[in-house]
Amino acid sequence: MLRLTEVKLPLDHAEGDLQAAVLQRLGIAAKDLLSMAIFRRAFDARKKSAIVLIYTLDVATSDDAAVLKRLKHDAHLVPTPDTEYRFVMQAPIAGQHWRRPVVIGTGPCGLFAGLILAQMGLRPIILERGKAVRERTKDTWALWRKRELHPESNVQFGEGGAGTFSDGKLYSQIKDPKHYGRKVLTEFVKAGAPEEIMYVSKPHIGTFRLVKMVEQMRATIEGLGGEFRFQSKVDDIEIVGGGADAQGQIRAVVLAGGERIETDHVVLAIGHSARDTFQMLYDRGVYIEAKPFSIGFRVEHPQSLIDSRRFGPSAGNPILGAADYKLVHHSANGRAVYSFCMCPGGTVVAATSEPGRVVTNGMSQYSRNERNANAAIVVGITPADYPGHPLAGIAFQRELEQRAYELGGRNYDAPGQLVGDFIAGRPSTEFGSVLPSYKPGVHLCDLSPALPEYAIEAIREALPAFDKQIKGFSLADAVLTGVETRTSSPIRIKRNDDDLQSLNTTGLFPAGEGAGYAGGILSAAVDGIKVAEAVALSMMGKLHSN
Structure with a gap:
């Protein structure tokens, strides 16, 4: 398979013009073009009277090696890179016991952290202070139509996170050498997003579609052994050790009402408006700085x-x-x-x-x-x-x-x-x-x-x-x-660059927009994947050491 970039055609080009352009660029006959798929489509609107579409294509020919050799000086033709996502952990080690990882928050970051953990067989418990997405939508409309605010169920809090009530943009300027973004888009399509998000330059979904997708992702995670708990606000976290100059260790999270969930691994995927949670973390000595x-x-x-x-x-x-x-x-x-x-x-x-x-x-x-x-x-x-x-x-x-x-x-x-x-x-x-x-x-x-x-x-x-x-x-x-005022989080819950754990609290994995490590649906989802991998690697290390 070959990746062909910078194929430019007029905005109003005919259906067959794209294949004709590929045949001309590669210098091959139609019979030698086995397949062609659009990887990306953008446009150049700098000349309003002559807007140009710019394609990146994945093509298969009858002899890819010969085409590459003949066009070796063409910088816009390379072998198609491998963008398949690979898990850092296929399944837990049989017979080993571990405390289930806990994910706090069901925005894009929390959803993807939960999904990846579930796909690796780690059966995460996913906590959300707000309501399931459809109930939350009704509460949100209550403010817009009746001036009735529900402090725990609104644009900021509830299943899907703040991104549910947004434009649903799925593009970002983050560096993504491991193609995590491709994994995000692939899972969104599985959950019901239009397939065009895989190739348009500025994909978006919109609120109504996001609601259905969030529900489908929840069903997928639950089918893999994950567990969702709505209206389950984390009021406290238990940390052993710690102090001014010592490293603490997560031992449990405590819900409003007193329920205690023991765990060694917490993905902190709270949004940028979880102000009371920020205060609680600060009071418990977790390192936080203004940003x-x-x-x-x-x-x-x-x-x-x-x-x-x-x-x-x-x-x-x-x-x-x-x-x-x-x-x-x-x-x-x-x-x-x-x-x-x-x-x-x-x-x-x-x-x-x-x-x-x-x-x-x-x-x-x-x-x-x-x-x-x-x-x-x-x-x-x-x-x-x-x-x-x-x-x-x-x-x-x-x-x-x-x-x-x-x-x-x-x-x-x-x-x-x-x-x-x-x-x-x-x-x-x-x-x-x-x-x-x-x-x-x-x-x-x-x-x-x-x-x-x-x-x-x-x-x-x-x-x-x-x-x-x-x-x-x-x-x-x-x-x-x-x-x-809620453009981004006003704080950063700093983490180590290598294992993505809090600077001074082992087992706490700050993630996403609320922790100061993302800005938007795609970057938050990508950060959720990264942190889920870090949790899995940490759990593997603990299993091997036991």
Whole structure:
């Protein structure tokens, strides 16, 4: 099998043109092309009048070796790399006893950690403080429709994690030499994702499909001996030894209500909003440090505007779909402002997990056919902006979220402002051509009190600068909605580079977004696989030493 890259064709090419291009590139007859599969399809839209599709293909010929030899100087033709996933442990050692590993959290990281452990025969116990995904969905809609917040069942907490209510993006910039990402996509397809996620350059799924996939993954894990426990919040962990200069060892987790589960291996796959769990871990002496994150607003434009600016006359082409964007501006005050979690054809959603606070996030369905595009426009901040305690970033987030609640009217409406008014520094009083999608509602006001002055200043400078990249981005009627504070975890639960265990707590494996080691569905799922492998290797070592 051969991997052929950089096969370029016009956006509107005919069905047979791809095979013709392959035959021409390889210099072979049609009878010698045994098979051809698309590994990746991207597009180049820099010339809007002539958008080009770029294919990476896996092909089999009647004599691969001869083709490679003849085209040995073609850098875009190589043997197809082996991307098959291989387990570090096929099955437990017969007759040996071990305490079952525990996974805390059922977001992408926890699900994939649980799946890999189950596929290796290690029968994980998977704990989730929230509810199963369909019950959780009902609770989430209760906030959006009725202003009823369920603190343990919402956008942040419950089966599937925060990524369930998102655009369902499945791409990342992480380095992945072992092709873990391919394993993630393969398992998602098995669980019901469209097969196109295996080859499109920016795959996504959307909320409704994610719900069904999460349920299917749960069924798979349970069929392999894994055990799910919902509404099972971990209130404490038992650590023996430890202290200021000593290494502790996990012995058990303790659930709300007092149930104790003995274990030597805990995958800590909590999300970035598990603030009470962060506090508990800190109180137990687990090493935690503050890390940078970002704060800002959601901005909404007509999706048709973004499509026309990005794709020109090809806007609306089904292969291109709804257009996205990625923008960065370095402001005069030294702050970086950038777009984050862009949701084409999506909605802005209420994402708080705590009473008396307002948090925004973005969500899209697979179709991406809502009228507005939205993205977070955020400012990078560092621990220098919230100095002192390792958990000071949490207090900082809460302060901004409470302020947003008050500006919105203390009823879970979000504070909002038109972009033109925000840039001019005047309060907004009525909506224009862009109607916000946030539910339960948006209360127009002056957003300048919602964030620190340096952030307001930087965003005010960035919006006109973004207009130079996407004409119309600073559209006066575009809507800003606040606040966006849960861009990433404000802490990192540091782990060793070799065995992925906590720096000072043996048997504790910090993982995913909440621990500060991922950002998004794919990277979190990949981290779950890595940590599951580390758990298996640790268990193998313990079995061999017994």
